[in-house]
Amino acid sequence: MKVAILLLLCSLGLVFAGMSWQEFKDKYNKQYETVEEETYRKKIFEENLQYIEDVNRKYEKGEVSYNLNMNKFGDLTAEELKSIMNGYRGKTK
Structure with a gap:
């Protein structure tokens, strides 16, 4: 039964297979000006990825x-x- 549920989830794409930093950069065409900026962005990415994986386990x-x-x-x-996301204010009257 557990195997059937896992297979169903996989087929629906609901089980998250982690994305690597390089895959993320390639997929979204990310480029950074300095090594320091890339290191900073990678740390944020890893924290966000961990959050995503935690939520998906729940x-x-x-x-x-x-x-x-x-x-x-x-x-x-x-x-x-x-x-x-909150920067857009729309048309003013």
């Missing part, structure tokens, strides 16, 4: 009703993402 156990996946914002902090 999802697999039925503890949460959603799962997560890496996207192009994976090398940003929560504060940076908030500032990008």
Whole structure:
């Protein structure tokens, strides 16, 4: 029974197979100006990836009703993402 559920989850793409730093950079065409910036962004990426994997483990156990996946914002902090996403104010009247 457990095997059947795992196979179902895999076939639906709900089991997250971690993405490497290089795969992330290649997929989203990420390039950094300095070694220091890349090191900083990689650390953020790894923290975000760990968070995603933790949430997805909870999802697999039925503890949460959603799962997560890496996207192009994976090398940003929560504060940076908030500032990008909340920056649009729309048309003023």
